[in-house]
Amino acid sequence: MKKIILILAVLFSFACMSFNIAYGADNIEIKLQINSNVMNIGSENKTLDSAPVIVNGRTLVPIRAVIESMGGSVQWDSNTRTAVLGYKNDTISLTVDSTAAYYNDEESFLDTAPMIIEGRTMLPIRFIAEKFGFLTQWNPDTQTITITKQAESEQEINPQTAEENSKDDVSDKKVLVAYFTWSGNTEEMAEYIAEQTNGDLYKIEPKTPYPNEYNKCGEVAKVERDDNVRPEIANLPDNIDEYDTIYIGYPIWWHTAPMIIGTFLESSDFSGADIYPFTQSASMDTEQFENSMKFIKDCAKNANVHDGLFTQPDDINKIDDYIQK
Numbered sequence: 042m043k044k045i046i047l048i049l050a051v052l053f054s055f056a057c058m059s060f061n062i063a064y065g066a067d068n069i070e071i072k073l074q075i076n077s078n079v080m081n082i083g084s085e086n087k088t089l090d091s092a093p094v095i096v097n098g099r100t101l102v103p104i105r106a107v108i109e110s111m112g113g114s115v116q117w118d119s120n121t122r123t124a125v126l127g128y129k130n131d132t133i134s135l136t137v138d139s140t141a142a143y144y145n146d147e148e149s150f151l152d153t154a155p156m157i158i159e160g161r162t163m164l165p166i167r168f169i170a171e172k173f174g175f176l177t178q179w180n181p182d183t184q185t186i187t188i189t190k191q192a193e194s195e196q197e198i199n200p201q202t203a204e205e206n207s208k209d210d211v212s213d214k215k216v217l218v219a220y221f222t223w224s225g226n227t228e229e230m231a232e233y234i235a236e237q238t239n240g241d242l243y244k245i246e247p248k249t250p251y252p253n254e255y256n257k258c259g260e261v262a263k264v265e266r267d268d269n270v271r272p273e274i275a276n277l278p279d280n281i282d283e284y285d286t287i288y289i290g291y292p293i294w295w296h297t298a299p300m301i302i303g304t305f306l307e308s309s310d311f312s313g314a315d316i317y318p319f320t321q322s323a324s325m326d327t328e329q330f331e332n333s334m335k336f337i338k339d340c341a342k343n344a345n346v347h348d349g350l351f352t353q354p355d356d357i358n359k360i361d362d363y364i365q366k
């Protein structure tokens with residue numbers, strides 16, 4: 042009889058523990074470090090299947106142990122390669138190699154898709170934690186991400202902190218390298234700048250592609266410039282306002298920037314963002330470059346438009362100097 046009472050008591054205390062974690066009666070603090078398999082939960086350590094990694098400025102983690110420590114659960118559908126995470130009454134659904142993410146019915150787009158690394162499914166922890174109402178903080182010195190939730194009675198999320206924390210994991214500034222190219226020269230610069238700045242690369246695609254033939258493309262572009270047209274963009278991301286620093290690349294077209302650059306700059310509110318134009322052309326005529334700078338400043342009205350870079354795509358020294366300024 043004594044034995045049965047003891048077993049019941051142990052079971053009851055386990056039930057209380059999981060109730061506390063799941064329903065927030067306790068404060069939760071979880072620490073994860075890049076390239077370390079040790080996860081710290083309060084005063085306890087747990088070993089992860091694989092270490093968190095940074096991909097494209099986002100921390101990806103093996104989710105099962107993490108979500109269970111947060112008081113949630115995970116179900117894996119191997120046919121669709123989708124992880125469905127549950128926390129209280131909410132769910133997040135994430136699919137390997139897809140940037141589309143669902144928080145209940147709400148669709149969002151991730152800048153880094155879940156991926157399989159060395160056989161483990163790695164998911165973006167900040168997105169998950171913040172959707173489930175946890176705070177996340179990144180310490181670049183120790184490469185540590187801390188996930189916290191206060192007990193519900195004490196919980197008081199400071200919206201300012203939540204907003205600041207929703208920025209990039211790796212640095213305070215989130216960098217976008219957006220560019221338009223017709224024959225690939227601007228792309229070469231954009232790829233290099235994105236690599237050096239750890240920025241997200243975004244190629245602006247027109248809804249109606251420009252003709253492949255040079256003169257025909259020239260005719261279309263000239264009409265657009267003369268009529269100050271804003272050609273539609275086929276692939277405009279809806280998270281542009283998350284970026285504080287935007288490099289914008291383009292070739293000189295008809296003595297200024299292509300009009301689609303205007304479409305991009307007028308598509309979002311860039312108030313307060315730092316914009317760094319970079320460009321090149323066949324003639325490398327500085328007056329044409331200056332015209333393009335004026336166009337950029339007119340289109341990005343409330344942004345902080347910095348001096349632009351006008352150089353040959355393979356002039357690495359000049360590009361390096363520019364991005365280090």
Ligand SMILES: Cc1cc2nc3c(=O)[nH]c(=O)nc-3n(C[C@H](O)[C@H](O)[C@H](O)COP(=O)(O)O)c2cc1C
Binds near residue numbers: 262325326
């Ligand atoms: C429609 C069009 C208009 C152009 N207008 C100019 C121009 O006014 N001045 C100039 O120096 N080069 C001009 N060019 C040449 C491009 O600036 C040059 O080829 C550039 O390297 C192309 O960059 P991309 O490969 O990124 O498209 C024009 C090219 C095209 C297709």
